[in-house]
Each structure stands twice: as C-alpha cells, then as structure tokens.
Amino acid sequence: MATKIPQPIKHVYKEINAGKYATVRHYELALTTNGNSLLSDKINIQKDRNFAKSMPDYWLKIRKGNKWTRPITGLFKTEKKNLFYGDRFKKRDMILVKFSEIHDEVTIYIFQNFYTRHISILAPLTVK
Numbered sequence: 001m002a003t004k005i006p007q008p009i010k011h012v013y014k015e016i017n018a019g020k021y022a023t024v025r026h027y028e029l030a031l032t033t034n035g036n037s038l039l040s041d042k043i044n045i046q047k048d049r050n051f052a053k054s055m056p057d058y059w060l061k062i063r064k065g066n067k068w069t070r071p072i073t074g075l076f077k078t079e080k081k082n083l084f085y086g087d088r089f090k091k092r093d094m095i096l097v098k099f100s101e102i103h104d105e106v107t108i109y110i111f112q113n114f115y116t117r118h119i120s121i122l123a124p125l126t127v128k
Contacts, residue, residue, distance in 0.1 A: 005111070006112060006114050007034050008109035008110055008111045009032065009037070009038055009112065010032065010033045010107060010108070010109055011029060011032050011037060011107070011110070012030045012032075012105065013027035013030060013043055013105065013106045013107075013108070014027060014028055014104070015027050016028050016042075023047040024045070024046040025103060026042060026043070026044055027042065027045065028042050029043075038093075042063040043061065043106075044063070045059070045061075045075070045097075046059050056076050057075055057084060058074070058084065059074055059075070060073050060097070072086075072088060073087055074086055075097050079120070082098060082099040082101070083096065083097070083098050083119075084096070084097045084099075085097070087115055091115045093110055093114070094110070094116060095109070096108070096109040096111075097109075
C-alpha cells in the first residue's frame with residue numbers, strides 16, 4: 001500500500017540585503033499557502049563551511065526575536081538543479097527548498113509528519 005503524501009505548506013521568501021554578505025543570504029516571507037507559516041518571517045541561508053560531518057551545502061536558520069537561531073536543518077543537494085532537502089525535528093517533517101535561478105527568491109515546502117529519502121516522489125510537487 002502506497003503512503004499518502006501530505007499537501008506541503010508552501011513558504012515563499014524574497015531576498016533582502018542582496019549582496020551584503022558573501023556566504024549568507026537573508027530572506028523575508030512574502031507568501032504562505034496551504035496553512036499557517038511554520039517558519040519565521042525572516043530566514044537566513046548560509047553556505048556550509050565544512051565544519052559538520054554531515055556536509056550539507058547550506059544551513060537554514062530562523063529568526064527568534066532579534067537573534068538568529070542555531071541551524072534548524074542542513075540543506076542537501078538533490079538531482080534537480082536548485083532543489084535541496086532537509087528535515088525538522090529529527091526527520092519528523094520533510095523540508096524541500098527550491099531556489100530561483102539567481103537565488104533572489106526561495107520557496108520552502110514543509111511536509112508535516114512526513115519524511116522520506118526518496119526525494120524523486122516529492123520533486124514533481126515542487127518543480128513546475
């Protein structure tokens with residue numbers, strides 16, 4: 001029996017402070033669909049500096065008050081261009097992150113209470 005894939009909560013963020021930092025980009029929430037936002041209004045995505053054994057390509061942080069949190073997940077490459085995956089709460093929620101071509105916009109899909117290593121079954125929902 002096939003597992004039913006839940007409808008993801010979609011967050012669309014636009015870059016702010018473009019070009020201010022070399023390895024970090026800050027984004028502000030522009031749109032949320034299919035539910036309430038599960039992330040903060042501002043996010044921080046930074047390139048990995050090769051300190052973690054897991055070796056993600058990027059780290060995702062959210063804003064709590066006036067401070068950035070510790071990374072909530074590492075973002076790992078998929079076979080699709082500009083599409084990365086991660087998780088929340090120790091693989092309870094699946095996260096797919098789709099960057100625009102020039103990385104000025106990022107779309108984050110969060111699949112609540114669903115996680116899989118088979119990203120190919122989720123990619124058609126996010127790549128249109």
